[in-house]
Amino acid sequence: MSNYHIKNLEEYFKVYRKSVHKPEEFWEEIAEEHFVWRQRWDNVMSFDFEKPEIKWFENAKLNITENCIDRHLRTRGDKTAILFEPNDPNEEAQHITYKRLAERVNQMANVLKDNGVQKGDRVCIYLPMIPELAFAVLACARIGAIHSVVFAGFSSSALATRINDSDCKIVLTSDGSYRGSKSIDLKGIVDEALKTCPSVKSVLVAKRINSDIHMEEGRDKWLQPLLDAASKDCEPEIMDAEDPLFILYTSGSTGKPKGMVHTTAGYMVYTAYTFKNVFQYRESDIYWCTADIGWITGHSYIIYGPLANGATTVMFEGVPSYPDFGRFWEIVEKHKVTQFYTAPTAIRALAKEDLAYVEKYDLSSLKVLGSVGEPINEEAWHWYDDNVGKKKSPIVDTWWQTETGGILISPIPYVTPTIPTFATLPLPGIQPALMDENGEEIKGNLVEGRLCIKFPWPSIARTIWGNHERYRDTYFSAYKGKYFTGDGARRDAVGYYRITGRVDDVIIVSGHNLGTAPIEDAINEHNAVAESAIVGFPHDIKGNALYGFITLKETGESRNHDNLRKEINQLITEQIGPIAKLDKIQFTVGLPKTRSGKIMRRILRKIACNEAESLGDISTLLNPEVVQQILEERIA
Numbered sequence: 001m002s003n004y005h006i007k008n009l010e011e012y013f014k015v016y017r018k019s020v021h022k023p024e025e026f027w028e029e030i031a032e033e034h035f036v037w038r039q040r041w042d043n044v045m046s047f048d049f050e051k052p053e054i055k056w057f058e059n060a061k062l063n064i065t066e067n068c069i070d071r072h073l074r075t076r077g078d079k080t081a082i083l084f085e086p087n088d089p090n091e092e093a094q095h096i097t098y099k100r101l102a103e104r105v106n107q108m109a110n111v112l113k114d115n116g117v118q119k120g121d122r123v124c125i126y127l128p129m130i131p132e133l134a135f136a137v138l139a140c141a142r143i144g145a146i147h148s149v150v151f152a153g154f155s156s157s158a159l160a161t162r163i164n165d166s167d168c169k170i171v172l173t174s175d176g177s178y179r180g181s182k183s184i185d186l187k188g189i190v191d192e193a194l195k196t197c198p199s200v201k202s203v204l205v206a207k208r209i210n211s212d213i214h215m216e217e218g219r220d221k222w223l224q225p226l227l228d229a230a231s232k233d234c235e236p237e238i239m240d241a242e243d244p245l246f247i248l249y250t251s252g253s254t255g256k257p258k259g260m261v262h263t264t265a266g267y268m269v270y271t272a273y274t275f276k277n278v279f280q281y282r283e284s285d286i287y288w289c290t291a292d293i294g295w296i297t298g299h300s301y302i303i304y305g306p307l308a309n310g311a312t313t314v315m316f317e318g319v320p321s322y323p324d325f326g327r328f329w330e331i332v333e334k335h336k337v338t339q340f341y342t343a344p345t346a347i348r349a350l351a352k353e354d355l356a357y358v359e360k361y362d363l364s365s366l367k368v369l370g371s372v373g374e375p376i377n378e379e380a381w382h383w384y385d386d387n388v389g390k391k392k393s394p395i396v397d398t399w400w401q402t403e404t405g406g407i408l409i410s411p412i413p414y415v416t417p418t419i420p421t422f423a424t425l426p427l428p429g430i431q432p433a434l435m436d437e438n439g440e441e442i443k444g445n446l447v448e449g450r451l452c453i454k455f456p457w458p459s460i461a462r463t464i465w466g467n468h469e470r471y472r473d474t475y476f477s478a479y480k481g482k483y484f485t486g487d488g489a490r491r492d493a494v495g496y497y498r499i500t501g502r503v504d505d506v507i508i509v510s511g512h513n514l515g516t517a518p519i520e521d522a523i524n525e526h527n528a529v530a531e532s533a534i535v536g537f538p539h540d541i542k543g544n545a546l547y548g549f550i551t552l553k554e555t556g557e558s559r560n561h562d563n564l565r566k567e568i569n570q571l572i573t574e575q576i577g578p579i580a581k582l583d584k585i586q587f588t589v590g591l592p593k594t595r596s597g598k599i600m601r602r603i604l605r606k607i608a609c610n611e612a613e614s615l616g617d618i619s620t621l622l623n624p625e626v627v628q629q630i631l632e633e634r635i636a
């Protein structure tokens with residue numbers, strides 16, 4: 001029996017050592033015993049971080065949906081696979097059993113095929129958190145199409161960029177979505193996007209809010225009638241271990257979003273293994289991750305990881321504040337949730353509200369609490385521990401990225417002693433390294449540096465769609481022979497890791513990765529703007545918020561600044577989405593620059609964070625005089 005399920009600290013260390021000394025043997029045992037393969041691999045793994053080329057379970061054949069659905073049918077056919085909790089608490093929850101999931105996924109797969117989708121085609125999924133979203137993702141995997149889920153909070157222009165980057169043939173969307181008391185016209189956003197997307201031949205529209213929408217003749221079809229009419233049988237496409245499973249876009253510090261490509265077998269093995277251990281999952285558990293499936297957390301830990309383990313996974317359509325701030329806790333009580341996985345920004349927002357919202361509900365079913373997406377501050381950690389976990393449920397502070405496919409550094413609950421704000425120890429198979437300014441690895445403990453990973457794990461992204469060079473440059477060029485994460489980290493006296501945050505121009509706002517360059521590009525499109533620079537500053541709820549320093553083409557009071565601020569945020573909303581709006585906009589006479597003309601964001605960051613006393617030497621700047629003026633007009 002392999003060490004699929006780690007039960008104590010001694011075992012963790014034993015398993016970890018094995019995963020480092022004999023990685024192939026380690027992963028081979030797990031792959032062999034816990035999954036269904038159509039053909040075995042010839043070689044467990046090979047890699048070359050120079051090219052870079054990474055392969056796991058070479059030449060193995062499988063279909064991930066056989067592992068996530070079919071193989072459970074005999075023993076768990078009537079068990080709930082997806083527990084759908086609607087936005088409105090008065091609408092009944094849906095218990096979608098494994099049997100029903102199999103039928104719906106096969107029907108969806110047949111609908112996709114009938115609409116011309118073939119193995120290898122890209123399918124854009126722009127749906128709210130409704131069951132059709134999960135069916136669509138799994139249906140793509142069933143027929144070997146590559147899903148590209150775009151978070152349904154992105155604007156039409158962000159959607160178009162993503163559709164065009166990977167030439168999607170078809171878009172799945174809905175007439176609209178519910179978000180608390182609001183409804184959003186998703187189909188209108190798709191229509192707008194498709195004006196610039198020549199590759200899209202058809203649109204399948206799920207009915208959710210029953211709004212009166214435009215249906216384009218010859219292009220748009222209602223989804224549910226097609227689903228209901230389709231056959232419930234669909235043979236799975238037999239995929240190669242390294243065939244792409246999906247593309248998921250993530251912001252980079254520069255340029256357009258990066259379409260991270262994840263492949264089939266390694267991703268499946270790693271997400272399943274980490275789900276089992278990081279959440280100490282047991283057969284009768286009710287597991288709930290509050291993320292949206294539009295992000296990697298939803299892909300790996302709402303869909304693939306839980307379903308590969310035959311789990312019941314809760315899918316929530318709504319928001320934590322509707323109808324009131326007790327909504328999360330009401331759901332925990334109602335469904336007797338055992339594992340609850342959310343983001344620090346949600347915890348901080350709820351911690352600001354009356355404790356009565358939490359105390360009103362029975363949370364005694366909870367066994368494990370999770371956190372993901374950004375560093376969790378100590379105050380939020382304690383609030384979560386005291387009021388939600390009642391000091392009895394370990395908090396797993398899980399560190400990972402879209403690129404890593406699965407959790408890399410995290411406590412294992414009831415195994416690893418936790419310390420607030422520490423992601424603690426690497427999971428088996430993960431070999432972190434901290435690097436110094438000169439590119440050397442920093443050995444020993446009580447040190448801080450840039451976080452790299454020295455050895456591949458099964459679910460590392462294999463490339464950036466259509467741009468392998470960018471993949472190499474972004475992740476493998478900063479430190480030779482290592483994957484660079486873009487994060488900084490500290491290692492404490494016992495070897496625990498604490499992630500300190502991004503070291504590049506990516507800012508994490510409410511757990512969403514935002515590259516500064518695309519936001520600046522959007523601002524610079526305003527005809528009054530000469531140039532701009534965005535930096536992050538600490539925010540009570542969002543973790544970070546955005547501060548924009550903007551120089552106008554014409555100075556003076558000829559334009560109303562409040563109107564300009566509104567127009568700029570409107571442009572950002574249109575180009576990227578409301579999540580990227582600026583909290584503070586300061587119009588400046590100029591931006592501090594080096595003599596070679598590079599904007600000194602470091603200085604602007606200090607000003608935004610009110611740390612002007614540590615600005616350092618600014619005399620070498622091209623225009624030191626602007627710094628004083630920016631300081632004087634700083635927005636508090």
Ligand code: PRX
Binds near residue numbers: 373399403508
């Ligand atoms: O900076 C780290 C932060 O989120 C980044 C990855 O963002 P994304 O690709 O959107 O994936 C988020 C969900 C996995 C990382 O580079 N981050 C994520 N989890 C943590 C974190 N920072 C600190 N602690 C965490 N637990």
